[in-house]
Amino acid sequence: MSSKKNKPAGGNKKREEEQRENILQAVVLTDSYQTRFRPFTLETPRCLLPLANVPLIDYTLEFLSLAGVEDVFIFASTHAEKIEEYIRNSKWNKPSSPFTKCQIVMSPSSLSVGDAMRELDGKGMITTDFLLVNGDFVSNIPLEEVLRAHRDRRTKDKNSIMTMILREAGYGHRTKARGESGVFVIDEATQRCVHYEEMRHSGDSKVLLPPELIKHHPQLRIRTDLIDCQVDICSPDVPALFTENFDYQHIRRHFLHGILTDYELYGKMIHTHVLSEGYAARVRSLQTYDAVSRDIISRWTYPMVPDNNLGPNQSYSLERGNIYKEEDVVLARSCTVKRNTILGVGTLIGAGSIVGNSIIGAGCKIGQNVVLEGVYVWDNVVIEDGCKIQNSIIASDCVLGKDSFIGEGSVISYGVKIADGAQISPFSRITANRRRKDRTAEDHEEAVSGSDYEDSESESEDEHAAAIQDGLVYSTHHLNLSFSSISTLPGEDSDEDDMSGTIPRKTKTGRSDSTTSFESVDESWHREAFTSLLNAMENDHPAEVANLELNGLRMTANANFHQVRRAVAAALVTRIEQVVAKDGLTNAAASAKVLQRWESTIKRCIFERKDQAEFLLLMQRECSDRKAGPSLLLYIVQVLNNTMEMVEEEAVNNWWLDVKSFEDEKMAAVRKPTEAFVKWLAEAESESETEEEEEDDDDDE
Incomplete structure (x- = not known):
């Protein structure tokens, strides 16, 4: 050496x-x-x-x-x-x-x-x-x-x-x-x-x-x-x-x-x-393999992130939505690659396939109409047409036959070959290695070139107990434990177009994560997240620490980003009121101080224009129950749009036209002082468009 x-x-x-x-x-x-x-x-x-x-x-x-x-x-x-x-x-x-x-x-x-x-x-x-x-x-x-x-x-x-x-x-x-x-x-x-x-x-x-x-x-x-x-x-x-x-x-x-x-x-x-x-x-x-992988994709580990190319001869570049791609990746025009995904060099993805929230190694061949959701695929794996895999690990050099199905929580070790149409039960561990107990079911003998893995050495009592709770995170829901999922991904409300063809994930209560209505939000999680974030604000903790803790709460409970935005909105409005009372600031000054101090927290929960509009709606709902709510809402909208430029004019207009923003008397009343600002934005936008048209006409002349 x-x-x-x-x-x-x-x-x-x-x-x-x-x-x-x-x-x-x-x-x-x-x-x-x-x-x-x-x-x-x-x-x-x-x-x-x-x-x-x-x-x-x-x-x-x-x-x-x-x-x-x-x-x-x-x-x-x-x-x-x-x-x-x-x-x-x-x-x-x-x-x-x-x-x-x-x-x-x-x-x-x-x-x-x-x-x-x-x-x-x-x-x-x-x-x-x-x-x-x-x-x-x-x-x-x-x-x-x-x-x-x-x-x-x-x-x-x-x-x-x-x-x-x-x-x-x-x-x-x-x-x-x-x-x-x-x-x-x-x-x-x-x-x-x-x-x-x-x-x-x-x-x-x-x-x-x-x-x-x-x-x-x-x-x-x-x-x-x-x-x-x-x-x-x-x-x-x-x-x-x-x-x-x-x-x-x-x-x-x-x-x-x-x-x-x-x-x-x-x-x-x-x-x-x-x-x-x-x-x-x-x-x-x-379980921690999954958690740390997601944290690397989300860049919590910077500078140790894919686009810094730690491995030999790597060439990753970062694209929008935390998608990392190396050179020589071939994507069919009709395939879909969703956010929080890594694609290794030489990977090929066929037509109609959907790959999301997954890490794909080098030299992998993914056929047509394949669905991969929350999957870790190592190097040189062949996944043939029509395969569906959810929340599993596929080791290097495996071959998965046409229309095969790999149940969630499965571990497929090196060099295993799955026959066409094979159905692998959830939480299976399959190996081609000879060191195992030969207890393979007849159907697996015909469909799989490996066999079910069972350790030939007895584990200690301590390790066995730890292994039950430390198994692949997605396999723990059937054990009725308190840690059902640690996905770092947004809920399915984040991108409707991206979700077609995926296998829906459930929380431990059995409900889908796609729920976005106010009535069905998990109140217990909301209280915990709100308390954690407000405590960080009151004690002036670093925003990075508060963001990490909030993200951990979200992943532990498999909460979606609507729930995160609601908790952030509630904490911010409460904190603004506290600053007004404690520091004697005006509503305008307190709003600017708090929102700018926690800018990174807001950025981590609003990604698109529809998220911005929903965030304003959540802020409005929080203000509707407070005495100074009408004034607070006005200054919050002004700061987010005009001062911080975090909310676009189109998002403000979409929020204003949303029926939910004036569906009852309280919601209609709290937004009245903001009406003049919204009109001013619309007029300013109209004047800008008019000036641009006049300039174009002058250029034509």
């Missing part, structure tokens, strides 16, 4: 040691030591599975390069030879690599994080503080402040051996693992973690704190709202402690819990650094 050696120009030994201490090393664990991605990982290591058509490990290494890491040790267990081959032929092993050293540590016998850490300690590779990450980590968080705080603590006290990097998020955030959640008890004054427990959703959720914690730490905060991607800044003491304790296997459940519990014995301290901005997630299950 690459190792760029720079001889020191001069200086004594002490200076060389100080320079060496400032070098940031990283250890990348490529194996999760779990089976959640089988049958895919029977043939390919998890870190090389494609995420938005880029191997997972490339996102991790890009993050490390942005963080200023110089030495990288990639610890490979399962499929170690494939990982070594990939890294050897990648950009990370070339002279232009951002890393001084990129070394593979092969240890096929390691079965846990503890084994990996003991192996590193035994080889003596770690010479300074290092960053410990997993090879399925996707993030754009800056590390300068975290590293500085960690080094300052280490300088003051060498017993500060580790800093855990955590990200603020809601309890049910889409990128959090569903099977378990960590409880961090943190000393508010020092950010030191003094207690840790893991709660299992299937068991008792109580956490018992030792009484002495309260005595020694008067300001404690119990956090269950954190995304823990198991990204830690560690001192060389950490691998050594794993060596001393051979029963330590898991980094949190065993090591963290053990060091905190035995503080009197070891005297070691572990701190936390909680971030409120930036993106951080691990692809640790099929």
Whole structure:
């Protein structure tokens, strides 16, 4: 592997040691030591599975390069030879690599994080503080402040051996693992973690704190709202402690819990650094695979987005509606490609086919009249005419015969061939790999070249419970869990023309997402979203954080964008009233201040002219129940149209002519003061058209 050696120009030994201490090393664990991605990982290591058509490990290494890491040790267990081959032929092993050293540590016998850490300690590779990450980590968080705080603590006290990097998020955030959640008890004054427990959703959720914690730490905060991607800044003491304790296997459940519990014995301290901005997630299950893929498409992970072409020889360009296309993509004139879709190089889509909310790999051939909705198709897949696939993953080199149907939540592994007209039941896992239990039904034997997958190794009780809740997100509705969908896409009300021929998706209550009437909106979700957004406004949280939380709520409940617009409108009008009362501003000044402050939030829920008109209607409905409503509505419309230019004149006119805007006395009354402004807009538009016609006539003369 690459190792760029720079001889020191001069200086004594002490200076060389100080320079060496400032070098940031990283250890990348490529194996999760779990089976959640089988049958895919029977043939390919998890870190090389494609995420938005880029191997997972490339996102991790890009993050490390942005963080200023110089030495990288990639610890490979399962499929170690494939990982070594990939890294050897990648950009990370070339002279232009951002890393001084990129070394593979092969240890096929390691079965846990503890084994990996003991192996590193035994080889003596770690010479300074290092960053410990997993090879399925996707993030754009800056590390300068975290590293500085960690080094300052280490300088003051060498017993500060580790800093855990955590990200603020809601309890049910889409990128959090569903099977378990960590409880961090943190000393508010020092950010030191003094207690840790893991709660299992299937068991008792109580956490018992030792009484002495309260005595020694008067300001404690119990956090269950954190995304823990198991990204830690560690001192060389950490691998050594794993060596001393051979029963330590898991980094949190065993090591963290053990060091905190035995503080009197070891005297070691572990701190936390909680971030409120930036993106951080691990692809640790099929559920989070879906969530992170959608976030990449929606550009939450910038600069790690498709059109920055992270993979070798990629040529993606971004088109309207978050559609990413590479070169040499051939689209039939009558096919439909909907928003939030990635099309890899050399892909061909036939006439009458509909592809939406999907990621298509390189070299795929999609026939005529095919319907793909929420599907992940990897490289070199052939999907013949008339196939219908919903919310599934199709691995590389598969062939799906004519008029076949793949039920939602299905996983089709490498090289499987589906016969013409075959019907694959929802939530199936099919593999062509020989390592499986031969329990194939007769109809599958005839229709499929692979067979149903069942792991031949028994899972632990903990992993089995986690797997039930961490399965492919679309397969959870039949388990009656609280997480029915994490799609980042707008509801079917977003584009009527695009939705023909698609398979409708249902929420956990069974109703379609296409509902747009006021009466049928989910009031429970509205209250939660409204409260979350208003709380962010009242506490002046960054708009980015509020937008991320709102988007997470929407995806968790499979809410459509009409519901989002309603929650945003309600929060904005309420906040404007609060600013008027608290700051003594006029309605006009308060409207301008609040709307401009939350401009990005508004932009994220109105995309087309009809959305703008509906947003005005929702604002009007909110104002109709308020004493100052008529005045507020006037200034809101003026600011959105005239000052911020977020609502077009045509949208204002469409709203004004909508029967719903004057269907009852309250709605008619609240819009009266705005009538003069709407007329002025119409007259100004008419005068502009007249002037243009006169100029055209002059040009003709």
